[in-house]
Amino acid sequence: NAGVTQTPKFQVLKTGQSMTLQCAQDMNHEYMSWYRQDPGMGLRLIHYSVGAGITDQGEVPNGYNVSRSTTEDFPLRLLSAAPSQTSVYFCASSSGPNFSTDTQYFGPGTRLTVL
Amino acid sequence: KQEVTQIPAALSVPEGENLVLNCSFTDSAIYNLQWFRQDPGKGLTSLLLIQSSQREQTSGRLNASLDKSSGRSTLYIAASQPGDSATYLCAAKSNFGNEKLTFGTGTRLTIIP
Numbered sequence: 001n002a003g004v005t006q007t008p009k010f011q012v013l014k015t016g017q018s019m020t021l022q023c024a025q026d027m028n029h030e031y032m033s034w035y036r037q038d039p040g041m042g043l044r045l046i047h048y049s050v051g052a053g054i055t056d057q058g059e060v061p062n063g064y065n066v067s068r069s070t071t072e073d074f075p076l077r078l079l080s081a082a083p084s085q086t087s088v089y090f091c092a093s094s095s096g097p098n099f100s101t102d103t104q105y106f107g108p109g110t111r112l113t114v115l
Numbered sequence: 116k117q118e119v120t121q122i123p124a125a126l127s128v129p130e131g132e133n134l135v136l137n138c139s140f141t142d143s144a145i146y147n148l149q150w151f152r153q154d155p156g157k158g159l160t161s162l163l164l165i166q167s168s169q170r171e172q173t174s175g176r177l178n179a180s181l182d183k184s185s186g187r188s189t190l191y192i193a194a195s196q197p198g199d200s201a202t203y204l205c206a207a208k209s210n211f212g213n214e215k216l217t218f219g220t221g222t223r224l225t226i227i228p
Contacts, residue, residue: 042218058215090158106158
C-alpha cells in the first residue's frame, strides 16, 4: 500500500488566494491530522479527525478548514492565503487512540509559499 | 500546557560511537511518547513508541527510555553510522482531550565518517 500521500509537493500562492491541500491514506486508519512545521517551532497541530464526519480544531486552526467525508481522505483548505501560512504541511494518520500501538504515519509534506 | 524540549539542537559525532539524544517534557500525564526521524525535505518516520506504562522500547540499534516522574526520554543509538544522520524528533501524546501530539523542535544529528 502507498501509506499516506499528499499533493501537491510544492505550491506558491499569492496573498488572498485559496487552495486545497490533499491527503489520502490507504491503511483504513480512523485518525487523521494536519500539522505545520516552521523553523524553530516544531510541528503544530492544525486540525484533526477521529473518523469520517468528525473533525476538531488543534493548536493553530485559524485560516484553515477541513472536512472528512470518507475514511481515506482528509483535505485541508486555505480560505484566503496569508504570508504567515508559508510553511511545510504534513498530514498524518494512525489507527486511533483505542489501539495500543497508535503509531503515527506521516506523508511526505507540502511546501507552501505565500507571496 | 505540555512543552517538549530537545537539547542540543545539533550534534556531530564520529562514526561508530554510541550516542544519546535527549527529550524532556513538562507534563508527566502523557499517554505515550514517540521518537521520529526526519530526513531533509522528507516526512517523519516513526522509530519507537513507548506507552506510559513502559520504561523502554528497543528496535535494532535503537533504544528509547521513558521516565515520567522526571519528565525525560532518551534515544540511544548504538554503533552510529553515516546513514543515521537526520533530525530526530520526540513527541508526547497527552492523556486528555484532543489526542494532540506535542513535538520538540528536534536534534539534528550528523555522523562523521
